[in-house]
Amino acid sequence: MASIFPSRRVRRTPFSSGVEAAGVEGYTVYNHMLLPTVFESLQADCVHLKQHVQVWDVACERQVSIKGPDALRLMKLISPRDMDRMADDQCYYVPTVDHRGGMLNDPVAVKLAADHYWLSLADGDLLQFALGIAIARGFDVEIEEPDVSPLAVQGPKADDLMARVFGDAVRDIRFFRYKRLAFQGVELVVARSGWSKQGGFEIYVEGSELGMPLWNALFAAGEDLNVRAGCPNNIERVESGLLSYGNDMTRENTPYECGLGKFCNSPEDYIGKAALAEQAKNGPARQIRALVIGGDIPPCQDAWPLLADGRRVGQVGSAIHSPEFGVNVAIGMVDRSHWAPGSTMEVETPDGMRPVTVREGFWR
Amino acid sequence: MASIFPSRRVRRTPFSSGVEAAGVEGYTVYNHMLLPTVFESLQADCVHLKQHVQVWDVACERQVSIKGPDALRLMKLISPRDMDRMADDQCYYVPTVDHRGGMLNDPVAVKLAADHYWLSLADGDLLQFALGIAIARGFDVEIEEPDVSPLAVQGPKADDLMARVFGDAVRDIRFFRYKRLAFQGVELVVARSGWSKQGGFEIYVEGSELGMPLWNALFAAGEDLNVRAGCPNNIERVESGLLSYGNDMTRENTPYECGLGKFCNSPEDYIGKAALAEQAKNGPARQIRALVIGGDIPPCQDAWPLLADGRRVGQVGSAIHSPEFGVNVAIGMVDRSHWAPGSTMEVETPDGMRPVTVREGFWR
Numbered sequence: 072m073a074s075i076f077p078s079r080r081v082r083r084t085p086f087s088s089g090v091e092a093a094g095v096e097g098y099t100v101y102n103h104m105l106l107p108t109v110f111e112s113l114q115a116d117c118v119h120l121k122q123h124v125q126v127w128d129v130a131c132e133r134q135v136s137i138k139g140p141d142a143l144r145l146m147k148l149i150s151p152r153d154m155d156r157m158a159d160d161q162c163y164y165v166p167t168v169d170h171r172g173g174m175l176n177d178p179v180a181v182k183l184a185a186d187h188y189w190l191s192l193a194d195g196d197l198l199q200f201a202l203g204i205a206i207a208r209g210f211d212v213e214i215e216e217p218d219v220s221p222l223a224v225q226g227p228k229a230d231d232l233m234a235r236v237f238g239d240a241v242r243d244i245r246f247f248r249y250k251r252l253a254f255q256g257v258e259l260v261v262a263r264s265g266w267s268k269q270g271g272f273e274i275y276v277e278g279s280e281l282g283m284p285l286w287n288a289l290f291a292a293g294e295d296l297n298v299r300a301g302c303p304n305n306i307e308r309v310e311s312g313l314l315s316y317g318n319d320m321t322r323e324n325t326p327y328e329c330g331l332g333k334f335c336n337s338p339e340d341y342i343g344k345a346a347l348a349e350q351a352k353n354g355p356a357r358q359i360r361a362l363v364i365g366g367d368i369p370p371c372q373d374a375w376p377l378l379a380d381g382r383r384v385g386q387v388g389s390a391i392h393s394p395e396f397g398v399n400v401a402i403g404m405v406d407r408s409h410w411a412p413g414s415t416m417e418v419e420t421p422d423g424m425r426p427v428t429v430r431e432g433f434w435r
Numbered sequence: 436m437a438s439i440f441p442s443r444r445v446r447r448t449p450f451s452s453g454v455e456a457a458g459v460e461g462y463t464v465y466n467h468m469l470l471p472t473v474f475e476s477l478q479a480d481c482v483h484l485k486q487h488v489q490v491w492d493v494a495c496e497r498q499v500s501i502k503g504p505d506a507l508r509l510m511k512l513i514s515p516r517d518m519d520r521m522a523d524d525q526c527y528y529v530p531t532v533d534h535r536g537g538m539l540n541d542p543v544a545v546k547l548a549a550d551h552y553w554l555s556l557a558d559g560d561l562l563q564f565a566l567g568i569a570i571a572r573g574f575d576v577e578i579e580e581p582d583v584s585p586l587a588v589q590g591p592k593a594d595d596l597m598a599r600v601f602g603d604a605v606r607d608i609r610f611f612r613y614k615r616l617a618f619q620g621v622e623l624v625v626a627r628s629g630w631s632k633q634g635g636f637e638i639y640v641e642g643s644e645l646g647m648p649l650w651n652a653l654f655a656a657g658e659d660l661n662v663r664a665g666c667p668n669n670i671e672r673v674e675s676g677l678l679s680y681g682n683d684m685t686r687e688n689t690p691y692e693c694g695l696g697k698f699c700n701s702p703e704d705y706i707g708k709a710a711l712a713e714q715a716k717n718g719p720a721r722q723i724r725a726l727v728i729g730g731d732i733p734p735c736q737d738a739w740p741l742l743a744d745g746r747r748v749g750q751v752g753s754a755i756h757s758p759e760f761g762v763n764v765a766i767g768m769v770d771r772s773h774w775a776p777g778s779t780m781e782v783e784t785p786d787g788m789r790p791v792t793v794r795e796g797f798w799r
Contacts, residue, residue, distance in 0.1 A: 074438050074439070074462070075462060076462065078463065078669075078735070079681065079735060080679060081463055098438070098439060099440045099464070100439075175563060175566075195563070198563075199560055200567040203563065203565065204567040204570065204571045205567075206534045206568065208571050305442075317442075317444030318442055318443045370442075371441070371442070372441045372442065373447060
């Protein structure tokens, strides 16, 4: 496979030197920034993640900082979720949509103050959407990408490792809540969150100069915990049903199609609300499902069509072999006619047709 | 160097199978899509481009289609350039800016009809900016990314190759103008443009299914012209002073700083106009310059600080050795105090300090 050409535009992160020293083997580009994808191998990385603890360079989860007197007003326009219910230390998963209800991103919103939010982005310049609205409406708000680079600590030993560096206070952080905890005298937002179901934290490292000192402190503290450099693992995340914007859903899809209808509870007149009203009432015509694909499959680089009796009934956006479950695990968008658990159909891969069965749910 | 991890999110193009068969050695990711960067070697690709003709997969120059009764109204808001002067067959280079005059992208606008424009993007989701403004203002306009993938034909023999496939009409296309020419019965926009100074065309391939037939037709027609698969060449484009958004300028920069002040001629009250008024009158405090860097230099992956007497006087965003000119060619943003031709300073590279001299202009 061809390698990534070096340029300033594909940005390195505050942790890149650590990632390279740890022997990164694969990258992707996410929000104009390098995101590691493989260290030893997808399989070995996955096994280690489920047993020990890993430190992930997820600096590419760039923040959109929305700050000023109209910050909440803007958030209420772009969030289908009820912002008034958000606690002061809360992180909110927010599917953001356009005027037709098509998804533009699915960031995690972090409430820093009544007039200050971060949106921790999936891959896409949602900053430009927020900026366009704020400018057109004349909102009194600053919209910037701050020097904040998330570092994730994931795996069953994450609490132990984090407690050694940030103190036992980390153990009391609830899911999708955060505390401000000091590292080298600087208070950082530390949230219980992350793109695996193995448990762990995301540290919002504010100030690039803190990146490698924190990286090194975590590795020094965790030697006996078998800490390793890792990254979002494509096997674990498909097993866990963690959706990826751009892979499993795009602007072609609504939150209801993605099974995210429960996050569309805002009483405000947010952008897209009217367009989503019909799906809110009657449900979508297609929806995300956990799928098992039989046979051998190649890497999933395109949307693979799902077919039943020669008719298209959906598509697969992510698929990979799971050594733990002994099957090819997949995430698909499936028409209502074929989304019931146990439904069978076929998927057209570049290597030919493969049998598909709909599962009751994801693997964890 | 680590390789790119396969996923649907990093999209393949209608030409990817041709690119792979031609032996692509390096990729970058641009607008969530693969962009080839190297075939034989940067040096060999550059020599060939200057002598023969190349076919480039630049599908990643994604289009923002703006269509509807309010299309021109929206264009006038986001374009510093006078849209009323645009001819029906014209392509306009348009630096787009935010309310402070900071650059958001530098697309080429293509006028398809009085109520229909494409913006052929640099790397960044300007679609989201246009969409945010249109939604907030309630404009009657459709904003979509259509199935349009540019294919460039570049090099001194480009006219000859294109004439064999599209007919001699291509020879009459003026710079940054286009004609609609048929391929396999489908009319395509063919413009005299492209990201080199070796001459050539960009074909806006509308309909992915036409991609490989057109690719193959160009190679079949050009065998005796020594046609090869190529891509934007980082040596040639720096020699030519072709700016790269994300490398040479970002939202931190204004069009005036980028030497693009001549494109800010709109009489309308476009977004950012007030903020740019001072620079329009007095000029910017720093500006893009062609630079020569002495000694050996590593790949330029970060902004390298420019220093004079220990004081920061700018930065370098692109730098590479030019075999043709026998020096390291570079593009920098330099403070007024040091931007005069012949000025000398130093640049801090990861391999140490190197001497720098400001040039009168780029190499071609």
